Amino acid sequence: MNQQHPPQQPGWGGSPQQPFGQTPFMPPPPKKAGAGKVIGLGCLGLVGFFVLIALIGAVASGGSGSNNNKNTDDAKSTDGTKSVGDTKTGGSASEGDKKLGSKRKPGKKVVVFKVWGTAPAGALGPLNITYGSDSDNRDGDFKDGEFKATLPLDDDALYFNVTAQLQGSGDIHCSVTVGGKTKKAHAAGDYNICSAQLSAGLLGGWG
Incomplete structure (x- = not known):
């Protein structure tokens, strides 16, 4: 007589028996890697976005550099204009100096001595001429009916004179x-x- 053993309950040290004719239970298939790919593509998109921002920044900085160069050129041209203005100003200044020079006092004054007319030579010789100051006397020659000489003005001189004596x-x-x-x-x-x-003035000098 065969003894029937009751079926084993799961969890008692054995695996549950599968009913006859049914396919054993299979574990669920692993998840597809599509989500990882999407995440990877998203990361690449972020990297590309940052690269794009970097490129835009580089282009912008290059444009500003060109603008800086342009500003520098403008500054140079402005400086050039100013230098031209300075040159013009310098020219006007030189003209001003000329005008001031024209208003400056002339050089040291001179004393002019003259004798003119007819003076035939006599037994004592030709016309006798002397000229100068109280501290400086000189002789002069009468030629072709005239005599002319100049001396620097001596501010300390008391007088200047010229004399000419006829010879008969x-x-x-x-x-x-x-x-x-x-x-x-x-x-x-x-x-x-x-x-x-x-003669000099009462207080001296020839001002």
């Missing part, structure tokens, strides 16, 4: 000039003397 006959004029002042004299016949003299 003749008719002469003489003068001495300091700045805008002139003193004249005249002599005629015999051994007469023509004498012209200019």
Whole structure:
């Protein structure tokens, strides 16, 4: 007589028996890698996005560099314009210097001595001329009916004069000039003397 054993319950050390004719239970298939690919593509998209931003930044910086160069060129041209203006200003300044130079006082004044007229030579020789100051006397030559000489103005001199003595006959004029002042004299016949003299002011000097 066969003894029937009750069927084993699951969880008691054995695996459950599958009913006859049914396919044993299979584990679920692994998930597809499509989601990973999507995530990978998303990462690549982010990387590409950042690369695109970097490229745009590089282009923008390049454009600003060109603008900086342009600004630099403009600054150079502006400087060039200013330098031209400075040159013009320099030219006007030089013209101003010329104008100032024209208004400057002339060089040291001179004293002018003159004798003119007819003065034939006599037994004692030709016309005798002396000129100068109280501290400086000189002789002059009468040629072709005239004599002219100049001396630097000595501010310390008390006077300047010119004298011309005839030698028996003749008719002469003489003068001495300091700045805008002139003193004249005249002599005629015999051994007469023509004498012209200019003296310093009461306080001295020839201002």
